[in-house]
Every structure is written in structure tokens, then in C-alpha cells.
Amino acid sequence: MMKFQTSGESHGQGLVAILSGIPAGLRIDFDSVNLDLRRRMRGYGRGGRMKIESDTAQFLSGVRHGVTIGSPITILIENRDWANWKQAMSVEDQPETRALYRPLSSPRPGHADLAGCLKFNFRDARYVLERASARETAARVGAGGVARLFLREFGMEVASHVVAVGRVSLPPGAVSFDAILALREDEETLLNCVDRAVEQRMKAEVDSATENRDTVGGVFEVRARGVPPGLGTCAQWDEKLDGQVAQAVMSIQAVKGVEIGSAVENVARFGSEVQDEIGYDRSARRFTRKSNRAGGIEGGMTNGEEIVVKGFLKPISTLRRPLESVDFVTRNPVKAAYERSDVCVVPAAGVVGEAMVALVLARALLEKFGGDSMDETLRNYRAYLEQVERF
Numbered sequence: 523m524m525k526f527q528t529s530g531e532s533h534g535q536g537l538v539a540i541l542s543g544i545p546a547g548l549r550i551d552f553d554s555v556n557l558d559l560r561r562r563m564r565g566y567g568r569g570g571r572m573k574i575e576s577d578t579a580q581f582l583s584g585v586r587h588g589v590t591i592g593s594p595i596t597i598l599i600e601n602r603d604w605a606n607w608k609q610a611m612s613v614e615d616q617p618e619t620r621a622l623y624r625p626l627s628s629p630r631p632g633h634a635d636l637a638g639c640l641k642f643n644f645r646d647a648r649y650v651l652e653r654a655s656a657r658e659t660a661a662r663v664g665a666g667g668v669a670r671l672f673l674r675e676f677g678m679e680v681a682s683h684v685v686a687v688g689r690v691s692l693p694p695g696a697v698s699f700d701a702i703l704a705l706r707e708d709e710e711t712l713l714n715c716v717d718r719a720v721e722q723r724m725k726a727e728v729d730s731a732t733e734n735r736d737t738v739g740g741v742f743e744v745r746a747r748g749v750p751p752g753l754g755t756c757a758q759w760d761e762k763l764d765g766q767v768a769q770a771v772m773s774i775q776a777v778k779g780v781e782i783g784s785a786v787e788n789v790a791r792f793g794s795e796v797q798d799e800i801g802y803d804r805s806a807r808r809f810t811r812k813s814n815r816a817g818g819i820e821g822g823m824t825n826g827e828e829i830v831v832k833g834f835l836k837p838i839s840t841l842r843r844p845l846e847s848v849d850f851v852t853r854n855p856v857k858a859a860y861e862r863s864d865v866c867v868v869p870a871a872g873v874v875g876e877a878m879v880a881l882v883l884a885r886a887l888l889e890k891f892g893g894d895s896m897d898e899t900l901r902n903y904r905a906y907l908e909q910v911e912r913f
């Protein structure tokens with residue numbers, strides 16, 4: 523079974539992802555993984571830390587001469603800022619440098635600070651926030667970068683774009699997959715939006731939040747194409763793919779809502795307008811749909827259409843205009859602590875969304891087709907595609 527875990531703290535030595543279950547024989551395109559890590563850092567409205575960090579994935583295990591060998595893949599992403607945090611984040615207690623430990627005793631609303639301190643019994647929120655921080659998503663993107671390469675071998679591609687920042691939204695209408703995919707290579711993109719004019723208005727929204735010492739949220743959309751029908755299952759609640767996709771996207775820091783297909787809009791329509799009617803293309807020997815409001819998943823299984831999933835981000839919590847809080851020690855009202863922070867993270871969250879969707883699809887694909895080597899998995903996959911074609 524394919525699984526992955528991450529470890530590491532925001533200002534510790536680095537982040538680690540361990541990804542196991544990827545078959546042997548997958549060629550790793552290191553540039554592609556590092557491109558995804560760079561994309562997670564870019565975007566208009568990111569804070570000063572993005573200038574300090576320049577993430578690269580160091581593969582420590584599971585790959586030999588550029589090819590996976592079937593053993594767990596360990597990816598290390600060093601924190602370049604570690605030098606400035608050695609004392610504060612030291613693994614050992616160093617009484618002589620305790621003055622440099624950077625405790626945080628005024629919990630920030632909207633962060634893990636208060637809930638985590640109550641849970642783990644700390645009066646210094648640093649013990650909690652270091653792990654709760656979205657810096658952790660760098661490790662997810664590293665692992666997701668491998669899942670992306672794996673899926674490509676089966677003709678699948680995952681991409682994301684930003685559909686809303688604050689009050690500015692991309693107008694409704696079809697956006698081509700290729701237009702979204704092109705954003706991946708576009709170093710000039712500001713907010714990962716396919717429409718440059720809308721993007722400028724999104725930029726103005728970020729500017730106005732920055733001027734007001736505030737933050738903005740928004741919506742990203744992840745799409746996956748080339749996905750065969752039949753991944754996931756209707757047979758068991760926790761194996762349903764829509765549930766797994768939703769959990770994976772919802773687990774991204776600051777994501778507070780997930781939509782598959784056009785679920786929200788569908789609520790105000792009649793059933794006759796919402797279901798994707800079925801046709802058959804005899805020459806291509808495949809079933810077709812007139813629309814894809816289901817977002818590529820029906821009954822917990824992929825149906826062969828594009829996967830479409832949106833993540834809704836709250837405006838991030840740390841404000842330059844700090845909110846009310848209470849000091850852990852004195853219990854007196856104080857302003858919440860401020861740590862260097864972003865104003866808008868929607869494009870970056872979209873890149874993390876891609877990683878999470880890629881990892882869920884890779885796991886579902888391996889569950890269905892198995893295989894210890896890429897040859898074996900591909901053979902099983904092709905046999906299934908023939909079965910679907912002959913259906």
C-alpha cells in the first residue's frame with residue numbers, strides 16, 4: 523500500500539517526507555520535483571520568508587541512479603533559515619542560550635496555538651506552531667512531486683489554478699486544462715490565474731489587504747486529466763475516492779471548505795440540470811458525458827472524466843494588525859503575537875492541493891493495479907484499459 527508521512531518543524535533543520543509503496547523502476551525527474559517546490563513558494567502576497575528560502579529536494583533513500591528501487595523514498599528539504607533558529611529550535615536544552623528560545627505566550631486566533639497548548643500542555647505556543655505551520659506543506663509537495671511523475675507514466679496530469687482571491691473571481695465558464703497546465707512553467711505568473719486582467723484585479727485585492735495590514739483568502743481549483751474510470755470504490759465509506767480527495771484537500775492549512783465538481787452551484791438547480799447525461803462515442807469506443815458537474819467522481823469512483831476539486835481558503839490568521847488574545851502567564855488581555863507572515867497564499871495552497879490530489883490518485887491507482895515494478899503495474903493497468911474498451 524502506498525503511504526506517506528511528513529515530519530519536521532517550520533524553523534527546525536528541515537522537513538522530511540517518507541513515501542513508501544511506489545513501485546521500482548520509476549525514473550525521477552528531479553527538476554520537476556524542484557519546480558513544484560519553487561511553485562509552492564511563489565505568488566503575489568507571500569511574506570519575507572519566501573525570499574530567504576529556496577527549497578530543493580534531497581533524496582536520501584529509495585532512489586538509485588535516478589530510478590526508484592521499491593524501498594521507501596525519503597526526501598529532505600532543508601530550512602535555509604535554520605542558522606538563525608539554531609538556539610530557539612535546538613533539540614537539546616542549552617541553558618546558556620535560553621534567552622534565545624523565542625517563546626510565544628500570546629496565542630494567535632485562527633492558529634493552532636491555543637488548542638495545541640491546551641492539548642499538549644505547553645505555555646509556549648512555539649512548541650505547537652512550529653509543526654502546525656504550513657511550512658510542512660513543502661514536504662507534501664516533495665512527495666506529491668513523485669506521485670505526479672508516477673501518474674504521468676499512466677497518462678495522467680494534475681494541475682491547479684486560482685479562481686478567486688478575496689472578492690475577485692474568475693468569471694464562470696470553461697477553462698481549458700492546457701491553459702492551467704501552462705501556468706506551471708510560467709515564472710511571471712502573479713497569482714496563478716489563467717486570465718491576466720482578472721489577475722491584476724486579484725493583485726489589487728492583495729494590495730488593499732496589505733495596506734490595511736490585513737489578509738485575504740480565496741479559492742483554488744485542482745484538475746486531473748487522463749484518469750481512468752474505476753479508481754476508488756462504492757463498497758466502503760472510507761474507500762470512496764470523493765471522501766479521500768476531500769480529506770486530503772481539507773487537511774491543507776487554512777483550507778476550510780472543499781467542493782467536488784460544481785457541488786455548490788448545483789444546490790440551486792434541479793436534478794435534471796445537474797446530472798451529467800451519458801452518451802457513447804462508437805469510434806473512440808468510450809462513454810461520453812455532455813457535462814462534468816460531478817467533477818469526475820460518481821459513487822466514490824472515478825468515472826473517466828476530469829477530476830475537478832476546489833479548496834476554499836480562509837484569509838490567513840496572522841495579521842500585521844494583531845487581534846485580541848490573552849497572555850498564558852498573566853491571563854491579561856494582550857495583542858496576539860506577530861510572526862513574519864504572508865498576506866495571500868492561495869496560489870501556493872493550489873500547488874499543495876495538486877500534490878495532495880496526485881498522492882490520493884497514485885494511492886488509488888496502486889490499490890487497484892498493484893505491482894512491485896513499473897512494468898508490472900503498467901501491464902495490469904493496460905489489461906484493465908483493454909477490458910474497459912471491450913466492455
Ligand SMILES: Cc1cc2nc3c(=O)[nH]c(=O)nc-3n(C[C@H](O)[C@H](O)[C@H](O)COP(=O)(O)O)c2cc1C
Pocket residue numbers: 569632633634654655656657659774775776777838839840841862863864865867870871874
Ligand atoms: C502555503 C500556505 C502558507 C501559509 N502561510 C501562512 C502565513 O504566512 N501566516 C499565517 O497566519 N497562516 C499561514 N497559512 C495558514 C496557517 O498555516 C493555518 O491557518 C494555521 O496553521 C491553522 O490551521 P487551519 O487554518 O487549517 O485551522 C498558510 C497556509 C498555506 C497553505
